[in-house]
Amino acid sequence: MTKQLCLGGFMRPICLHTAWWRHPSAPTLANFNWPVIRSLAQKLEHACFDAVFTADHLAVMPMPPNALKRSGTITSYDPLVMLSAIAACTDRIGLIATGTTSYEDPYLLARRFASLDHLSGGRAGWNIVTTVNPEAALNFGLETALRHAERYERAEEFFDVVTGLWDGWSDHALVMDKETGVFSDLDKIRPLNHKGKFFSVKGPLNIARPVQGWPVIALAGASEEARDMAARSADLVFGNARSIETGRAFYRDVKSRAVAAGRNPDHVKILPANQVYVGRTRAEALAKKRYMDDLVHVDSNIPNLSIRLGVDCSKFDPDKPLPELPHTEQGQGNQREWAALARREGLTVRELAKRAAESGTGEMVGTASEIADQMEEWLMTEACDGFIVVFYTVPDGYDDFVTMVVPELQRRGLFRTRYEGATLRENIGLPRPKSPLD
Template sequence: MEQEKRKMILSAMMFFPAGEQISSWRHPKAEAEGLLNFDYYKRIVQTAERGKFDLFFYADELYVWDDFESSVKYANSIRPEPFTLLSALSVVTNHIGLGATISTTYNEPYHIARKLATLDHLSGGRTAWNIVTSRTDEEAQNFGKEKHLLHERRYERAKEFIDVTEGLWDSWEDDALLFDKESGHFANNNKLHYLQHKGPEFSVRGPLNVARPPQGYPVLIQAGASEAGKELAAATAEVVFAPKGTLEEGMHLYQDIKGRMARYGRSDQHLKILPGIMPVIGRTKEEAEEKLAAIDNLIPWQLGLDLLSHEIGEDLSVYPLDEPLPFLPDIESANKSKSKLLAVRKLMEKENVTLRQLCKRFNSRGIAGTPEQIADQLEERFVNKAADGFNIAFPYLPGALDDFVDLVVPELQRRGLFKTEYSGKTLRENLGLERPRNRFTTTHVNGEK
């Protein structure tokens, strides 16, 4: 009976504005010229809403990747600023959630709390925040630093950052604003609370000058799969964007993260795990595989090699292409994405691949199949508790999203795995997440100091 009640959560992911692959802009059906055109994003998000997606997720970075000549020459480095974009999209949508990547390393809590609270009000409670710590020295150098903060400190800062923003969102109790014209009382001053936070990273007096968001807090998303990332997710996140991996790896990660939540007094029902998947759809399996091969071939060889070098942190062009690398990535001392490095290391250890093979595998992220076969794979992971839903990426936009909405969504609905209508007004309601209580109201009710 429990399985019959569960419905998949679907997030439509935009990593690069033209699609998931770094060279998606080259696809014949990609509309690369629209990357700074609002109508382009409007069409994409309205299509996702037509397909009953729960969330449109816009990934963001704070730098231009220019480590290599190929990275500027061949890669898409242009992307609009997320708050501006999502605010505009909130006006042309009614149900779909709107989420974006926002760094806790290169922002201040008051700014982000205020912007997200405003967006949640303007969208009627449809905002989500993908909490990241950033990962490159290039970003650090855009914010007055030479080097990126060390991995552990980034996560310590992130945890404090989240605590401060939540405290600021609780500044006003839900019924604090009176708007009583006769008495002249705009607000009940007894229901305004000062945070007075002083910690290792931040000192914030408060209160926020935006009323408490409709959702209480925007939905909190986390994407790290390192130990520090999993602990942060268990403590604070409500959605986790997880790596795809095998079915067994997905089941293990699902149980691992949810199994940590009790230590923080949280139910595992209050966290939804969404692995990232990029489906490539064809009328037959063979046609889909041909499409995937063509998509993979969009990446110029030098760009693909340099992208792998960027992730590993060493120029790999000095090594023979048809031999295995003479070293394994050092996960412990790495100051970038540990989850990506771990995936590379596992592949090297498991299959002893050559550098050429490693590069091709690293840059190929799609699953190919007919609509029924794609639905089979999603169903298998969902039923076996490797996922509560999926963060769907698209090899090119907007056409690949159209295909998924028109071909795969109806198949999932036919199987009873995905909703046919939105069930709530806010993103929290649609995801089955509770609205958090105001910490100050809770303290008052419980008589705690």
């Protein structure tokens, strides 16, 4: 059987292109407009996407005022609240929300994701992030953000607590015997009694075991710590490879780490993000990209590059190559990927900054056949197991992909024409974790 792609749609912010909201067809408040969001989620479900994926920010982005005032990310819904609403108007598409391990409480997060999994009939996913934005720390009573190594140490313990709470329920704990009056078998519900460096949690969780056992676990990042954690714990790994060669290297590395951790590598799906421009001709697709990129104001360029690299780029000479970068406590893998792009293509700081404002991900541009060719090559040469599709604007970016690219992928047998299962794990082909109490 032909390998098939796993496809996720990036939906929060509604698009990643800095100027998405300036496109003439875009509702300027689409990022904060429930009817628009509902219609987009239903559109992706009709196209049989595996899941919608929602990012999150716990502070406004750290940009100078001239750049921040141009950013459509300044207002958006809490992802779990938004996905709970989407759950009520969809039936099969997965619902992956970002939840931070740096500023959340593990008991509350475990309870909320279990709730989403039950409300959606088993379609929830948790994207684990350690939150690199230094402004977020100031919103949680801290003066500075945690250092990189400490963020991941906390994340490992956080993950153990959350999954331990989910595992504290047997699938058969709810007896609900009307004759005897016994609602639950307390021998099949156990406290966690966790005491660690960062958390002390007694448990048990006061909601039954999630439909999927655990919601699908996703993780993004390319640092050594992120790769190790993904290989041990993640079902989906969101990458940011900007070339097929770096995609293959990342794929091999994470899969080999998964094998070393005793896992089946087929149960660790690698999904790089790509912003897609598709047209009836290649010239039309390129024109769409040029049009969007011309909408990006110059004030947005350097601040966006600073976010990608985790350093203040305003001090660099814009017309010279990117200098050697200092160590960052923020996104280390992201910094390496962008620095590699600059070296590979010989870009100046100004040219790289323009790329950073236009898209924070890789890009695919061409006809539906050309986009399908690229996706097929990535899949068949083990650069990925699928993609997080990033749409350049709304609704045009969504409409272009689902009406042109999806049918071409389906024609080639590279993508489903209907959902195979009822849960996100079933549709992606992932096993359901067993409770240790069963």
